[in-house]
Amino acid sequence: MTCAIRDGAEQKIWARLDQLKAMRTKQGLSLKVGVLGCMAERLRDKLLDQGKLVDVVCGPDAYRSLPYLLALADENHQVANVMLSADETYADIMPLRLDPSQISAHLSIMRGCNNMCAFCIVPFTRGTERSRPIQSIVDEVRKLCEQGIREVTLLGQNVNSYRDTTAINALGLGSDLAPGFSTIYKRKDGGLRFAELIDRVAAVDPELRIRFTSPHPKDFPDDLLHVIRAHPNICNQLHLPAQSGSTTMLQRMRRGYSRDAFLSLVERARALIPNVALSTDIIAGFCGETEAEHQDTVSLMRDVAFDQAFMFAYSMREKTFAHRHMEDNVPAGVKSRRLAEIIATHYDAAKSKHQRMLVGTWQLVLVDGKARRNTKDGREQYAGRAESNLKVHFTLPDGVMGESLVGKYVAVEVHTASGASLSGEFRGVSSIREFHAASEPRGMTPTASAVAPAPVGALPTAERVVGATASSASG
Ligand code: SF4
Structure with a gap:
């Protein structure tokens, strides 16, 4: 199972494939090697060429064909299916849980992303947004409770952009964007939105903890914040991926908000959900990042004092808007130094906040x-x-x-x-x-x-x- 979002994740897979090749050629083990997920989608031809190591290549919307692909693959035939789908949600497939002692579970509620942030490959490997019907999610959550699961994390590439259009008269809650946020694509009206979904999921069992990831900050209208506040079993923790603290950088990243809009969302979240914990994602050294833009990110980390942060140096991905229109021109040494400053500022701010509060x-x-x-x-x-x-x-x-x-x-x-x-x-x-x-x-x-x-x-x-x-x- 592979991820293509950063170059580092792909390098790990190439190294793992070398290990598997050695197991097959030197130790003579009989293995069928399959590469599944986003890297399969992105690099099908390269994977199939690479010394005939890979037998099966299967993209994220093609898992239903896995039994067929495995049956077809043999030492003379490599097989692949990387077709993206406009409607695949795997809504009718319940994951098999092999570990009965498991207390938490992840549950996919939507797939794909329409946002096209300049740095991001997800829309190209996962396709456009589509959501599972609410009832199939509620049913799966109920079954998970019966199996003894105590915490469920709802998953989606843009999880709070969830929109179930299958329900009759689905006008729904929460169709607005957070104030100050915009999209580069045309929003569609109607459908049951994330606020409605999470309200119903939380009602399944008040002793089941609910989390969700990964959201986009634009999809946090106040009514969603009110729903989170109203249910003690929805964790008072929000992931708000900022990516940068600089308005000009956010424009180049095509994120659809300014630093001020992001800060006012933080303020609203803290006002509406007492003691809310905040986490974020940050990219250091995106195309053309100036020292002043970097300092804006450092000050954002200090000012907001996120409880957790996932921070990475930028690596350019093929097909993205940045790859087509921008230059990856921040030297590697500068990216590393900036990343180290961001990380140090984050841990200082988080430590002081945690100790104080x-x-x-x-x-x-x-x-x-x-x-x-x-x-x-x-x-x-x-x-x-x-x-x-x-x-x-x-x-x-x-x-x-x-x-x-x-x-x-x-x-x-x-x-x-x-x-x-x-x-x-x-x-x-x-x-x-x-x-x-x-x-x-x-x-x-x-x-x-x-x-x-x-x-x-x-x-x-x-x-x-x-x-x-x-x-x-x-x-
Ligand atoms: S919202 Fe997230 S998944 Fe979608 S394009 Fe932007 S960074 Fe990628």
């Missing part, structure tokens, strides 16, 4: 297992994710068996924080409803009721439930 608070953590490392003094730790999606490591009091907590929601008192994770101490088993009932509305005014009966240790005090109070919500 989260140390001393109680976080609701979905436990996923034993932590890889013990504490410095040798105590065993367990780990999970807070609503913010930050990793949380925690110790247990004597007598509490960590394994019995896997897949459960627990309250953890945070003692230390870094730019990327939190550490603390287990305070009790909880649930989404109990935890949030103690802090309604959404972390603003915690009440005196307990988060949950703590099997061992003290019950939480009101001020420490959930996290920061209203006054610190703007981060």
Whole structure:
């Protein structure tokens, strides 16, 4: 399974293919080698030429033909299907889950992207946007709950541009863009939108956590923010891919917003969803990036203080608008230096925010297992994710068996924080409803009721439930 979004991801696949070739030629193993996904779409001919290593090449909209392709491929025949589809959503295919202990699942709700950002290859490898019918998504979520899944992440290349046109009278919620944002393509009216979908998914089971990725900032109208706020089981965490902090750079990237519009979205999100955690994507060294434009990105990282960020140096991709019309003219050394500055600024800002706002608070953590490392003094730790999606490591009091907590929601008192994770101490088993009932509305005014009966240790005090109070919500 391959990704084509950055050159680094493709280089890993070429290296893996060399390993497989050695296994086949030197060790004599009988292997059928298939390359699936976006890289297959992009590089079909090159993959088929490369020393006859690859037997099957299958693009992201052609997986239904995999059994057929595998049956046809043999040592004399390479086969490929990389046809893009205008309507394939795999809505009727339920993934087979082989690991019964799995507590979280990903669920694809839409495919493709219409945005054509200048740097991005996704519209060329995934095609245009199309969405699964709402009912097929709700049904799959219900089945996942029955299988014991506690957290679902809704997936799409532009997930919050979701639009189900199959429902009768589908006028829907949330058809507007966020204020100050535009698109380069003509928006279509009608259809059930993401706000409607996530409202219905959240109602399936109030003890199922919902996340979604990857959104575009333009598709966060206020009614979507209100829906997120209204459901305690929709994590109060938004991914807002900024890509750059410079308005002129954002124009060249064809992102459809300015720095000010992005900052006003951040403000609205923080005002409407108390204690919302924000993450972002950033590209360093896109075509023609000046030092002043780079400094705008550095200052954006400082000013917003994202909780998490995914930061990369730009690598030009064939077929994109940038490849056809621009020059990849920022030297590699400059890109690396700028990326390092952006990363350092992000971790400084995130660490200071987490230490200021989260140390001393109680976080609701979905436990996923034993932590890889013990504490410095040798105590065993367990780990999970807070609503913010930050990793949380925690110790247990004597007598509490960590394994019995896997897949459960627990309250953890945070003692230390870094730019990327939190550490603390287990305070009790909880649930989404109990935890949030103690802090309604959404972390603003915690009440005196307990988060949950703590099997061992003290019950939480009101001020420490959930996290920061209203006054610190703007981060
Ligand atoms: S919105 Fe995202 S997936 Fe779509 S073109 Fe832009 S960067 Fe690529």
